[in-house]
Amino acid sequence: MPSPAPSLDRTLGLRLDLDAYHRDFAEVRARSLGQDSWKLERRQHFEEQNNPGREALRRGDWDEVMRQFEKKRPRFLETVQKDRERGSAFHRVRVVEQPFTPYVRWELLSLRVQAECGKPVRVVQADRVREFEQRAILPEVVVLGAQVLYEVVYTDEGVPDGAVRHGDPELADHWASFISGLYAGGEDIGAYVERHADSFPSPGPSRG
Numbered sequence: 001m002p003s004p005a006p007s008l009d010r011t012l013g014l015r016l017d018l019d020a021y022h023r024d025f026a027e028v029r030a031r032s033l034g035q036d037s038w039k040l041e042r043r044q045h046f047e048e049q050n051n052p053g054r055e056a057l058r059r060g061d062w063d064e065v066m067r068q069f070e071k072k073r074p075r076f077l078e079t080v081q082k083d084r085e086r087g088s089a090f091h092r093v094r095v096v097e098q099p100f101t102p103y104v105r106w107e108l109l110s111l112r113v114q115a116e117c118g119k120p121v122r123v124v125q126a127d128r129v130r131e132f133e134q135r136a137i138l139p140e141v142v143v144l145g146a147q148v149l150y151e152v153v154y155t156d157e158g159v160p161d162g163a164v165r166h167g168d169p170e171l172a173d174h175w176a177s178f179i180s181g182l183y184a185g186g187e188d189i190g191a192y193v194e195r196h197a198d199s200f201p202s203p204g205p206s207r208g
């Protein structure tokens with residue numbers, strides 16, 4: 001079982017707009033040598049803009065969705081290779097509720113392709129985190145190495161809106177422990193998608 005989720009106080013962090021978040025993320029990630037990173041994804045819907053794969057999802061064109069994922073495969077492989085050279089790995093935990101939202105179905109297929117490229121991704125059922133959500137659902141959190149924690153911020157509609165940056169190593173370590181505990185009890189993304197194959201439109205769970 002993961003340790004209890006630490007609290008997050010946005011007033012104690014530094015609010016970054018989307019561009020500043022992306023710049024800061026890249027800088028911190030580049031110096032996270034020999035240290036693993038962790039990401040927790042809890043929301044069941046996001047709105048990503050200027051993304052051909054998401055546009056295909058909105059049209060219900062799943063063949064094009066899968067083509068867009070395949071186009072990204074070389075980039076995923078390159079990222080994994082860079083992580084290996086840095087001696088680090090970027091672990092992702094995706095919390096899921098059923099029935100799947102259209103976004104979650106799309107993302108699960110994307111994450112499966114990423115896992116095939118070597119990225120460590122696991123799925124956790126929402127029931128496993130309910131005990132930590134007495135007041136609100138868990139936030140979207142990224143911990144880079146042992147250095148920085150970001151609470152990723154979205155609008156009410158689910159559009160990315162930057163992040164709140166926390167530089168407290170103790171807070172980052174607590175959240176890394178929490179997310180790694182969820183990861184340890186999670187299910188491999190490939191096995192999960194295969195087990196729920198009937199929930200995905202053709203050619204969803206199988207590559208042609």
